[in-house]
Amino acid sequence: MKLHKLSLIAAALILSGCAAGPDYQPPKQTLDTEYLYQQTAGTSQQAVLANTSPWWYQFNDTMLNQLVADAQHQNIPLQIAAERIKAAQAYQNVVESFKVPTISLGAGYSSFGLSENDPLLGPVVSTNNPLGTALIDSSQEAFHAGATIAWEMDLFGRIDKQAQAAAIRKEQADIFREGLTTMITSDVIHNYLQMRGAQARKAIAAGMVRDQEETLTLIEKMLRSGYGSELDLARAKAMLAATKSVIPQLQTAESVHQQRLAILLGETPAGMKARLSQSQLLSASQPVPELSGIIPTGLPSDLLQRRPDIRIAEREMAAVNAELGAAIANQYPKFYLTGAPGVLAKDFDDLFSSDSAAWIANIGVSWNLFDGGRNEALIDIQEARFKSSALSYQHTVNGAIGEVETLLYGYGNSQQYQALVLESKAETDKAVKKAKSLYAAGLVDYLTVLDAQRQQHMMADRVIAAKLQTANLATGLSKALGGDWELQ
Template identity: 50%
Template structure:
């Protein structure tokens, strides 16, 4: 039989040990849920083709590419520099986002703590000691007292000698080393679980960024929508005041009735009652922007002073494929990582039922004189190897495994529920997206018709065929249709924001 040289045997020993330790790892292997047959998804969204604009552009291939680059800073399609600046600032100034960043730091620190158990722990110490033993001690006392009188059977030449001195002093320098051999992968699985928690903290920050960015866009659009509606309302009130004055003149001339005047005044009062509601809406959305940005209302007023009209988003929403949601939506990513983390907890519970192996050592030097402290004769050490195995715990270990397996099954079902909810949300918003576009187009046609009616009314008035009240009534209807068109534009913009939010993706500006 051929024997390997000792040097080669020593070099192969670490490799053999590592293979042995790897082979002893216990616990279930993890497979991402969306790679398993239990997660089924449709090949396309139910209402992905409802958008008239998308149909007219015939850009299905672009949709199937996923939101990709279009999902990054998609709000630039509004073409509003104030909005772009506010989003960049909120992602740097928002307090909850700063708190989320600290959560990532905490998770990383915790992972480092857990991973540190994989390597030996070394403590170094040094010091000076001085102590005195009791001469009345039942164990050492006889050795500290003179032995001449207490032991007459001893040779007289020993005189009054003592076996031990009762006072001692000296210095020491040493270290203690402890290492648990992770034979069954318990610490590895704990480290993996801690790393997954870091990833969850990052996903949480990404999801919070999406929510806060969408909140900024929502409140900014609502503020501008209320502002523009107030401008239309002021013009409508001016028209109705002019109408009311004309009705008063007609009544005074005897050609009108008090009923006409009462109706005109009631309509004007009802229109004026809308103004406080729009002012409240403006203030609420402005306050919300101040909270999101962490700024005062004065600073928000300065920002908003640069915008006076509701922006319109350009382009289409490239919805991509339903399978893209699995890697783009933060809630789905969080649910998947929860499955992975609990899977590691199951492995830890299994490994806890196996023995634990320890290596400890304490080398050091000790001497009564500092001059002799570092001599070869002052060196000493203690080494030990041990095993700890909880062979009976009343079924606690098995129960912990079953507990974590139940948590794992619950997490897998939670993941499936998150996928189903995401699909439902996207389909619902795509339906609303298509209908909002149709509504916007219908309102645009109505506005065009009301503009034509106003133009004809003015022509008839100039020809003397109708009175000015008819012109003012046509103008009031035209203002009302413009207000409905603005509301439709605002609704379409909000639905678009909802679609992008439901599709997920990276919303960070940097």
């Protein structure tokens, strides 16, 4: 008997080193040392510095900073993601619990009676037997208390692999929330900039309407005096109507982005409108926020640790590899230890005496020797999933590099476009001043001044559009580069 126990222990020690499944090796990527458009103006190859203010503080807009902070605390999808993290942690705890014995306690009272007509035990409890007396009482009762212990010895690492997979799924939930924070934050910045741009363009359009109404009034006076033409009058009316038609569109754009901000912050549309209208930080006269600083791009290899989508893809490979190991271990024997120590007595007063001790212990093995190829098929599924996740990881990395390159190129061109538009705006400002001087000297009519002002307003609108384009590309580039966007 002792030799048998020793042989079981020895076998367990030997098999405990036979954890099944391939060891996970993180993927290795060979990337360029710098981006193709690394020399883009307004960027630097230096990495993101630690303990610095969030990058969007470079817009120098207090209202924007407050909206982002509120969104990160109030956004409903972010709260849902936080609950998913809790669920993933709980699931990990569930799987981890299978590594340790399960112990349950119980106690109770039992009573039963034996029939004298029972074909097996009836003669024992009946007096109608050769001895003329019952050997045992037909009525029995007992008190009992004890524990039940069950444990699966994870000799081949099946449970351990499942626990590893569960832990990785929890990591993925954490990373997903980081990525969602980045997306929500960039969405807040985008919609805020678009709302401010719509407000500024609406103010410019209102100025254009005033100038064109002056032009129309002047042409009507000239026509009544016999010096104007019906063609000039029709053109002036058409231009005024076209400019007025832009204002409702800009009002719609302002409202749409305002409603979007309300959704992102988990507020009501009325609450968001009141917040913005009561703010002393917003006015049509204030310029549209512009980024004042350098965007640190880092190295292409930095994306592997900074981009949430790449990190999730890598963790998916690790999780599937662990699940593959669990599937491989599942084809080996499973060993179980069970025990039920306790006390049993007829009278409650005797329940906890030394003579009332009772116990039962078992060691068992379960091995599925034939299942029609089911387990092999499950292993094939996991192997296919791992190869698929590896390809998905490579595709994600390629997409991330391509996205950064595209936005770097676009950001550089947008800055050039903005510079040229600003140069053109400066020239139209000069033209307005010159036209006013000539008009004061009596060398040109007032229509020339109004036309110069119209060109000035049009270029001012283009400047706003160019600044918005540059700011949105800066936001997109910062998002593509990844990093920590969460406020502490």
